[in-house]
Amino acid sequence: MSHMGYGCLMAVDRDHVLRSAAALLTRKSTATMDEVARAAGISRATLHRHFAGRDALVRALEALGIAECEAALDAARLDEGPAAEAVRRLVGAIEPAAGLLAFLYTENQLFEGEGQNEGWARIDERIEALFRRGQDTGEFRIDLTPAWLTEACYGLLASGAWAVSEGRVAARDFTYMIVELLLGGARRRKEP
Amino acid sequence: MSHMGYGCLMAVDRDHVLRSAAALLTRKSTATMDEVARAAGISRATLHRHFAGRDALVRALEALGIAECEAALDAARLDEGPAAEAVRRLVGAIEPAAGLLAFLYTENQLFEGEGQNEGWARIDERIEALFRRGQDTGEFRIDLTPAWLTEACYGLLASGAWAVSEGRVAARDFTYMIVELLLGGARRRKEP
DNA sequence: CCCATGTGAGACATGAATGTCTCAGTACGG
DNA sequence: CCGTACTGAGACATTCATGTCTCACATGGG
Numbered sequence: 001m002s003h004m005g006y007g008c009l010m011a012v013d014r015d016h017v018l019r020s021a022a023a024l025l026t027r028k029s030t031a032t033m034d035e036v037a038r039a040a041g042i043s044r045a046t047l048h049r050h051f052a053g054r055d056a057l058v059r060a061l062e063a064l065g066i067a068e069c070e071a072a073l074d075a076a077r078l079d080e081g082p083a084a085e086a087v088r089r090l091v092g093a094i095e096p097a098a099g100l101l102a103f104l105y106t107e108n109q110l111f112e113g114e115g116q117n118e119g120w121a122r123i124d125e126r127i128e129a130l131f132r133r134g135q136d137t138g139e140f141r142i143d144l145t146p147a148w149l150t151e152a153c154y155g156l157l158a159s160g161a162w163a164v165s166e167g168r169v170a171a172r173d174f175t176y177m178i179v180e181l182l183l184g185g186a187r188r189r190k191e192p
Numbered sequence: 193m194s195h196m197g198y199g200c201l202m203a204v205d206r207d208h209v210l211r212s213a214a215a216l217l218t219r220k221s222t223a224t225m226d227e228v229a230r231a232a233g234i235s236r237a238t239l240h241r242h243f244a245g246r247d248a249l250v251r252a253l254e255a256l257g258i259a260e261c262e263a264a265l266d267a268a269r270l271d272e273g274p275a276a277e278a279v280r281r282l283v284g285a286i287e288p289a290a291g292l293l294a295f296l297y298t299e300n301q302l303f304e305g306e307g308q309n310e311g312w313a314r315i316d317e318r319i320e321a322l323f324r325r326g327q328d329t330g331e332f333r334i335d336l337t338p339a340w341l342t343e344a345c346y347g348l349l350a351s352g353a354w355a356v357s358e359g360r361v362a363a364r365d366f367t368y369m370i371v372e373l374l375l376g377g378a379r380r381r382k383e384p
Numbered sequence: 385c386c387c388a389t390g391t392g393a394g395a396c397a398t399g400a401a402t403g404t405c406t407c408a409g410t411a412c413g414g
Numbered sequence: 415c416c417g418t419a420c421t422g423a424g425a426c427a428t429t430c431a432t433g434t435c436t437c438a439c440a441t442g443g444g
Contacts, residue, residue: 029300032401043422045405053403106298108221148369151355152348159347169340177340184377224431235392236432245433 014050016040018064021057026099027165029106033057058107065104066119068097073126083134084183090130091182092175094157099165102158124150141188149182156182206242208232210256213249218291219357221298225249250299257296258311260289265318275326276375282322283374284367286349291357294350316342333380341374348374 020040037047072093134140212232264285326332
């Protein structure tokens with residue numbers, strides 16, 4: 001395919017490899033580079049040509065997760081309409097990336113050391129702002145901090161992805177169950 | 193200390209090592225056997241005298257986690273009083289073990305293969321029964337399955353432990369925040 | 385005092401995953 | 415048809431955690 005290299009096909013293949021790796025590592029976070037390569041249908045050598053090493057692969061996965069999160073945040077238009085509806089849109093938009101998020105969430109070695117990607121901070125801030133907005137408009141209760149609601153959102157996303165992959169809950173109920181639990185806990189209630 | 197061996201001191205030391213390992217692995221799940229040993233204040237050789245290998249250590253941790261969970265389940269008296277109060281007692285009782293639970297929850301290699309410990313099934317069943325009871329008495333909504341509520345409970349416990357260890361939420365709020373979110377989502381509400 | 389037990393320190397071999405390299409086969413464009 | 419570019423297969427060295435071993439030291443009881 002000569003010299004069309006970096007603009008077109010390489011990018012496509014790289015993205016395919018990345019998504020295969022995400023799908024595999026979601027299920028088996030200790031998978032070998034060889035397993036990752038086979039899952040993507042390529043050889044270990046080619047995998048190393050795309051990603052210098054396992055570390056680079058995980059970093060690329062992190063970048064992908066951040067990009068998908070931010071795309072979901074944009075698509076959910078968090079500033080519009082009631083905060084509860086925005087939360088619903090957000091979870092729905094982020095659902096396809098939940099497995100990848102769950103993997104990254106448990107890959108705590110990403111966060112040791114000061115070199116942690118600032119993308120997470122940006123995402124945290126946007127989600128926290130959403131919950132804060134809901135509190136300001138009186139939709140959400142104020143005794144649960146935005147930071148905790150954000151953290152719980154990640155946790156429920158991860159639990160949901162794991163539960164679906166184990167067959168404990170139906171995939172079609174994913175968004176509904178997470179949103180109902182999250183909003184049920186966040187919303188103000190007229191009577192206890 | 194001659195031949196008092198297995199009944200007394202060995203057990204105490206073993207338990208101390210186990211708890212040190214739990215505390216360390218909660219923060220860094222990839223810690224080396226050497227790091228685990230140093231965290232417990234013993235040498236790697238002595239650690240290997242207690243636990244044949246890393247696998248045996250993780251299995252022992254799993255057994256400890258199961259034992260603590262079941263102790264918490266017993267202490268919470270899930271059959272007594274309103275289901276919501278039972279959930280509150282359960283989360284409070286399980287809080288000290290939340291870090292260990294979070295580690296075991298993400299150690300998904302425990303669940304690959306058919307040799308998974310049946311203790312988890314027993315615990316799942318008891319928690320699910322609690323949520324089912326709440327649904328039967330009309331306290332909890334029925335559109336969220338007991339299996340999902342149980343899964344979400346684990347996820348929130350893990351998220352809470354992680355958030356506390358990161359300083360994102362205060363340790364004293366741990367139980368409150370988890371219970372309010374879980375119950376807020378589980379409870380039936382008179383008006384949407 | 386002497387012996388037994390447990391311990392720490394360290395050497396050593398092993399196995400697995402990783403990273404690097406070469407080489408042959410293939411596909412595509414010129 | 416030829417040459418370039420990419421790929422897969424495999425060999426190879428390296429690194430690291432692990433598991434096993436020996437030996438010296440300390441403690442505590444007989």
